[in-house]
Amino acid sequence: MKRIKSKEPYFMLAPSFLLLCIFLVYPLLSSFLYAFQSYKLTAPNDIAFNGINNFKAVFQDSNFGLILKNSFIWVVLTVAGQFILGFILALALRRPFPGRNFYQAIVFLPWAISSFVVGLTFRWLLNAEYGPVNDLLLKLGIIENKIYFLSDPKLALYTVILTMTWYGIPFFAIMLLAAMQSIPEDLYEAADIDGAGIWSKFWHITFSYIKQTIILTLLLRTIWVFASADLIYIMTAGGPANSSSILSSYMFMKAYSTLDYGQASAIGLFFMALLILFCYLFMKATKFEKAGNF
């Protein structure tokens, strides 16, 4: 009886572990195996181990440099844009004002919409032939010629970044707002008595109080943004000619357009290694374990 009791937690955890094994561990292991196989769905009879050929093919791919560069631009600009604008939004919503709840509900709305809807909506808005954005800009005389947001290789990536930024602002706003609302009000009162200006109040109280939240949300968001391929896939499918592809969308394209699971898995492994490295460096740099110990 006692022995069974000591094992109880394992019984309790078993179901979730089993599900994790089925939906996480198994795919992870099989993609690890695929990465070292010639595994094309278009040639199902020729599946065999081929050593590191997939990695060779990926690293020698003429697009690979471009895609790494794009991934970097994508992560830095998107996360920075989301964070700064989200922070501003959170600060604006901190103090009560008439209609705040209604306004808050409206600006947090993007977060609740599926990325497919967001992608399709923006694709239509920014379409060069029948999109309202171009139409309005032309009619207002702001631009002379149509802007090809999604088919110009110089603009496509930034167009998706813009969309992704808009989509992610509420995440930071919600998180930071929640953190700010836990700051005791009397700290600000005390600061007022001490004659602190608006800037030093922000820096010494608001910022240092929510530092921990900032670090955590930045880490999470970076991982998510880096790994999210859906908006790119919907809006440009990585095109034109991979000018808006990042690692994760390229991996997706490899798996589902060229049906080359071997190369897609090789990209996936490389991708995972990059993320692990990033998380390690980020935690070291921000003293993650000690964060928030004033």
Next chain:
Amino acid sequence: MLKKMALGILAGVLLVTSACSSSGSNEGKSSGSKNEKVEISFLDVTPSPDRTKYFNEIIAAFEEANPDIKVKMETVPWDQAFNKLTMQGASKTMPDVMNMYPAWLNTFVPAGYLEPLTADYDAWSDKEKLTSFVSNITMEEQQRKLYKEIYYMPDALMSGALFVRKDWFAEANLPLPTSWEEIFAASEKLTDPAKNRYGWAFRGARAGFDQVFAYITSVTGGETYEKDGTSVLFRPEALEAFVKFTDIYKKGWAPKDSINWGYQEMVQGFTSGVTGMLNQTTEVIGAAKATLPDEAWTVIPWPKGADGKRYIGAGANWGYSVSKDSKHKEASWKFIAFLSTPENNLKYSNAMTMIPIFKNEGGSAVDGPMQGFIDTLDDPDSYLVANLGNFPELGEFREGFMDAEVQKYLLNNQTAEQTLKNLGDFLTKAQQKYMKENPDAGVPQVTKPEMK
């Protein structure tokens, strides 16, 4: 305690089973047993409102005639169809009956995803009524000779056609084009970005290279390979043709957006009045009729090349195939045979503006514009372009590789020479490997269509 534990285990078991239960419906019952209703799934790979309406009607009629069979229709957009079917084939979840694009056979037959229909076809009562094009070319040349078996029943025939905005040509005082040279000239003259008008509906994505290649074959005499399996893309005139055709895009005679255009966008580009000329198959007639006034557009015969001959792509659009893993092969064939009766085929061909697969015995059955296509194909100057090959890598080439290469050139990231070299190398390697494995295969040939 024990009770608690038992509850915990029970909850866990329930959770897992509910998460992993598959919808196990009609597992492995033998088809055709009298009181058992079998359900077969049917996938249409190129859905449109007209097609869906037609298939719903025909399925209702079929279910009435066969009360023990139920047909469940699914659709997948054309631009994603190949990938979806490939994945379904790999995971053994292909639909029972599906629309098969003839070029996909190169991938699906060696992979063993399709059920041969040879015995059913050979015993089929309507076989004698087929036009010679279907019985000789579609069934024998393009299937039995290549794969030793029959794998699909063609739905109808189509041929390449040129859709033009008659009114634009009249405005510009231009005659309707009869040759490629006139097409290029008209592309330039009809373009007027201020009015948002462009001469040509360029297709840069999702099988866009087919459009470029259609022009290249007009200068290679319809041939796609040299005798030894080397791609014609290495010929100097192919390079010239490639540059000339892609200049339509580079010189701005097509919308800048069109580098991303697939089938749907290019058709919409024409029907919404953005582009003046469209190279598409006859099935687009319906879409054009629905959106453009009749006096604004027309369909003209495929242009002739420099040698005065017309090299045209024609053949079965799609065929009905049965998957290897189908549990109801008998019911599936019944459905295909029902779709392929002469009267249903005629109904289908007229609804879709395609050419029926049966001889026209009653006369007057074929709709007006379609007779024009049949006559064009029967013209002494018309030849069928040789195909791109029958090697398994064709799917990979068509579904990603070829368009990415052309896009690189369109965006000036790669020279034309390099582009054709990359494309030619892929094709040559695959074709020569195929010829080594199939010594009596030879290279794809230019043939003469016999529509009567």
